[in-house]
Amino acid sequence: MTDIEAPPDEAGVAAAIAAAAVAREPLSIIGNASKAPMLRPVQAARTLSTRELAGITLHSPAELVLAAGAGTPLAVIEQALAGQGQHLIAEPPDLRALLGTAAPPTLGGTVGTNLSGPRRIAQGAMRDHVLGLRAVNGEGIPIRSGGRVLKNVTGLDLCKLIAGSHGTLAVMTEITLKVLPAPERTGTLALSALDAATGVAALAAALGSPYAVSGAAYLPEQAAVALPALAGLVASPGVALARIEDFAPSVAYRTERLAAELARFGTAQRIEDRESRTLWQAIRDAVPLGARPEDAVWRVSVRPSGGPRVAAAAAALDGRWFFDWGGGLVWIAARADAAAHRAITEAAGAAGGVWMLLRAPDALRTALPVLPPVPPVLGRLTRRVKAAFDPAGILNPGRMYAGI
């Protein structure tokens, strides 16, 4: 990535893409490249960055909206929101430690990868809160979809397609999000000495209760001992964690009721406000995974009750793992080879789920699929939709699938 072009405005992005389209020259699309090690490496001589499109362009707290340039660091947005007692609903992770990168993640990269944190189980993914965006398609034409209001069904929702398309359909230049008031208080219940299946059953009971649980994770002992917030609370084989966020009286009342409802799983320990926040930030960023530098990392999305089956496959490889989303998100770190990849992805598929090879050495992530291969009919649709945005195939080619 020696030649990085970082235009100062949308017109500059459009001009750069238009020129590349005419020359049929592939472009690697980045913000700050904090997630460059994800998915497949892009073979492109030139790199286009949105990092100069930085800055909050609208924040109207009483209307629950915020808009910012795609290159705005997430931390800048989180700080501005916190100043008004608000937060990002999907709680997006900061995966720099996991991915071995340093530059701050941007809004564009976060929406483009549709990465969501623990609150996704209760309040939706990053893509669910994108109200509107401006982007430049693969012909260098600026387009707009959605808007700045909370409800909008006018025309096709291109925001959803572009979010999570990993820069392969269009380059976002500005994004408008729904935001919400940050909770006054958070509290967590910890149920220790549970195995994975019982832990997931406890979390299902918590998520099926009327107490609005907004975080549900299970950490095997090996993953839990790394977290200071859990010191003294963890017994083998692992700990189930349920979070409640709301006004202080509600958190006090509901954690008490939930502890009573979960009594059949053991005596719940309480983790109060500050420690609870630290704990869920660590879970958000996959800190408990404790991935070793030589490991590959997978993110498996599965029905929550299917989580333990996938974890068993990881354990059989001597891999490390933990659950978020009540068992529905399985983080796995294991040896980086094709056999491990096959074992994990087969287990995910057998449980009816999908997976992403989040981190792997370049040779491995070039040779293996990093997302589940699409069946022929869907493959045809994928190519046609790609062509509808990027007919020359120049935006992040090969990032998601070889040859697309």
Add this chain to the structure above:
Amino acid sequence: MIALPEPKPEVLARRDAILAGIAPLVGPEAVIDEPHCLRAYESDGLASYRQAPLAVVLPETTEQVAAVLRFCRREGVRVVPRGAGTSLSGGALPLADAVVIGLMRMNRILTIDYVDRVATVQAGVTNLGITAAVAKKSFFYAPDPSSQLACMIGGNIAMNSGGAHCLKYGVTANNVLGLTIVTIEGEILALGGAHLDAAGYDWLGILTGSEGQLAIVTEVTVRILRASEGTRAMLAAFRSNEVAGACVAAIIGSGIIPVALEFMDRPAIHACEAFAHAGYPLDAEAMLIIEVEGNQAEQDDLLARLGEITRRFDPSSVRVAATPEESAAIWKGRKGAFGAVGRISPDYLCMDGVIPTSQLPRVLRRIGEMSSAYGLAVANIFHAGDGNLHPLILFDANDPQSMAKAEEFGAEILKLCVAVGGCLTGEHGVGVEKRDLMPVQFSPADLDQQRRVKSAFDPDWLLNPSKVFPLTVAPPVVRAA
């Protein structure tokens, strides 16, 4: 009136052969072609538009839908999907040369899973039918459009339906995890499932709200949620629309997200009161219905906070429900609002624009001025927390002039919504009704990109054509690289 395209003469001429080709695919009893029977399918919730289709087909399986679509594609026959026909924008309005595929016979609930909190149902299950099926375990399906008793989940997917409670629980797109669809080529695809994150492109996201123009949905997997311990409502009445609007902003700004926050202006209050006798304050200029959740103590706490905020805006009256029955009484008028307006006017148009909530006083003032200028009364009811307006324009459909004026008035309101930073439709869809207004909100490049996505799914534009996109531009061709 908005123009529909000329039917293809060669399709009309082959009518009998087309029907003879479809009948063996679904069984002759599942094909409706007698003129008097087709009348029931001539229109949807946008009742001023009527058009009988070539035929109506009522498949019972996904495979039958696939067979019919394969046939229609081969024969170049247009297809209009239909659920319960409750669209308020003409989304299910037939075309003279089209086959309507009605999904109402696909009305089975397939699986309910309380552990993973998902339900899979066929497209013809009603919205309320899902909640009814899981209510015994105190679960519910969150989006709650006003038509929820009749409207079907397949139509909810097509329109990305909302409702009074989506400020807290999101719209259809936020509550769908899986779809079985049939493409125009007759290919069956299972997308998503019971897991939260999709792999690959966000097919669920683009299909939801696509108004039946990309594929036909036959099965849907939705999230089901455990209901809170209880809900309670309060009513606050104010001396002007401006003050009520400022109160809405203060509530949201305080950090409270009520599960519902509904606004009614003076004409709406009077219409609803005359109909429902809910005890609404007739001296008020505007009124809010605010609903909170939780157990008794949590409700008390939130209602106390809300009471404090509303008192800062000099309310003419405040009524806090003490019991579920009193809450129901507060909601009674609002829930019967459309019926209530129907009683005071032979016909009304229900608009669906969205505005930034800060623009509320300005927009309501302008609507009032337009109402005088057009000589047509209007009642305003809307989901205040998310700025989704439902102005009801009263007119007389038997008077062509009155109807033309009402349509013009409605279009002016929607243009105003866009001008202040909003959009044409928040939950009803574009359909036929707002098709020709699309260039008000979108640039030619924006619309072209949407059209290209439509072409990627449906290259010959056979699926629910002549809706959503103005007819003035020819469909683009997309070729995969």
